[in-house]
Amino acid sequence: MTAACLMSTYQPLALSFSKGLGTRLWDQAGREYLDAVAGVAVTNVGHSHPRIVSAISEQAGLLLHTSNLYSIDWQQQLAQKLVRLSGMDRAFFNNSGAEANETALKLARLYSWHKGIEQPLVVVMENAFHGRTLGTLSASDGPAVRLGFNELPGDFIKVPFGDLAALEAVQHAHGPRIVAILMEPIQGESGVQVAPPGYLKAVRELCNRRAWLLMLDEIQTGIGRTGQWFAFQHEGIIPDVMTLAKGLGNGIPIGACLARGKAADLFTPGSHGSTFGGNPLACRVGCTVLEIIEEQDLLENAKLQGERLLARLRIELADEPNVLAIRGQGLMIGIELKQPIRDLTLIAARDHGLLINVTRGKTIRLLPPLTIDEREVEMIVRGVCRAVSAA
Template sequence: MTAACLMTTYQPLVLSFARGLGTRLWDQQGREYLDAVAGVAVTNVGHSHPRLVTAISEQAGLLLHTSNLYGIDWQQRLAQRLARLSGLDQAFFNNSGAEANETALKLARLHGWKKGIEQPLVVVMENAFHGRTLGTMAASDGPSVRLGFQRLPGDFIKVGFGDLTALDTVTREFGARIVAVLLEPIQGESGVQPAPPGYLKALRAHCSQRGWLLMLDEIQTGIGRTGTWFAFQQEGIVPDVMTLAKGLGNGIPIGACLARTSVAKLFTPGSHGSTFGGNPLACRVGCTVLDIIEEQGLLENAARQGERLLARLRVELSEHPQVLAIRGRGLMIGIELATPQRDLAERAAREQGVLLNVTRGKVIRLLPPLTLDSKEVEMIVRAIARLL
């Protein structure tokens, strides 16, 4: 197999898969692997789930695309389901997390325009990651993401993640221009960094008091990853805007931006759109994913197995000199190491038959399917202990 005709935007392992089922993948030679990455928090209900296979096959034989020039029944159904689960009111569907975040940023701009703010600002977080479009890169942090792409569009102010004092400082300095705060409840690409307890609740109060939008990027954390439908629910708040993707489609491309009615109505016909967004196939898959999570009790399983995995990792690794911290929520867990371990993912696959991800060079990121069981928890713990 040659990748000579592909642009060099990735550095994939010399490993390719032929099929998957549940939490397992098989390579071209037939070797089995336990998937503790889930396509980077995508295949939440596992590979080749029979309900999804049936839904995809049936819908492909019925209708794939008509465009948003016409009503799409499955789109309306999925919007209603997500609104009911989240406490938000309306949805816009597109094809990816970056597109969903672009939608949120456009709503923030319109919110500022409606208030007569000519140069609106959005508060974002240090070490955040929101996508790879020019707008979402501008809202993200990290020189490797931005290298070669200056000057980026948009007006953003970065503050320390979890730092309320820094938020007060920018409020005093730029408060008249600020229209929104955008953040991840748990920073995934930056090494699974959860927001401090009470931080989201304090942000909610801060935004409500000043008429700012609280916009949460739940692209990695949403759809059950942290043990609840959405991570914000663990803080007892509701944002004004939320973005989703990844686990919503279990591998079929889909993104969604949900908002309160007062925010959603800032869009008018022609002010935003998507050729493929909200197509019948993607939205039927989204509805089926929600059905599977509910019927199989996967929220409860993610919380239970996540607690078990955290506890076992802490028992096995807490005294290891390479391990600085073990943190996470539900089945979103990071193990921070003292030094970079850039070949760890390759060694894990080759030596242990376990797929894991290393982000920021030295944080092992675990994002297994929500169907993970206790035996597979032990397999992951043993594999990492042996590798370290």
């Protein structure tokens, strides 16, 4: 129940946590839970990681904010690390995923302006989710998130995710006006919808032929979630623009928009900005997150444990009549149900000490920290199976 003094934007469980450590959370009564949500793919290196705690504590005693009127060393270090890991050229930092996607959309507009296209269009995907601002809401899909927000910016064309024929049709119908494609490599909010093999590569080739920007929203899939630093790396491609947030700060708000080639040179002084974006605290934490993932080989662990979790779920839920599909990549897994189960997240937490997420009513979404081990994989499998059966 939401407190009377808060706007009614959420419907939280009657469950509040007092501390966390690694893959575990403890509620105010001291009960322990295995966290298979990670703050919706945020706490990728776990709760209260000692190096994150140390970085926050030390930086808080040194310097939190100066603004982008001045050079920020930690911002430059984080940009260098991200550019090295991704193959991109430049980065812009802000505070959230929605802001990162707004930055990408502004790049698309500038790109069209330089090309002399007066009424540009951006191709987006059905069932996508890119944020809650008016611009990113326009690029998203689904009546629940758009209800009541009429007259949204209409510079988008929606096509089915994974459908190359639909992209070809849009190309023939609107080609001269299209400047970019914005998409998630794996659609998270719509139920962990994984692109068919070869799809991203084909989209990359189409963008090359048409001189469109390929803009990938890696806010949920990035920073090791799928077993690579970024999901596009599974297909051996590089986008023109990529957006990040969530796992980059492990709980400290930060967003980033990376670009390469022509897209990296579009902004000029004054054309974009952020008061808090790229401050010393957020960027130092971001650097520390990347170092932890590298040093602890968490990409390999995400790949290994993700494969184990996916295989075990498929075996144990094979005869469950309400399970329609199980899919995912790395530690981003969805279990689609034929019929929604009311209060499934509450059942899992209350009866099995397991925190899961159910998106759009009927897909269990598992997003545990990248640090989980084989024993915890088995705990997740048992908890999910029992919760589904009990419901």
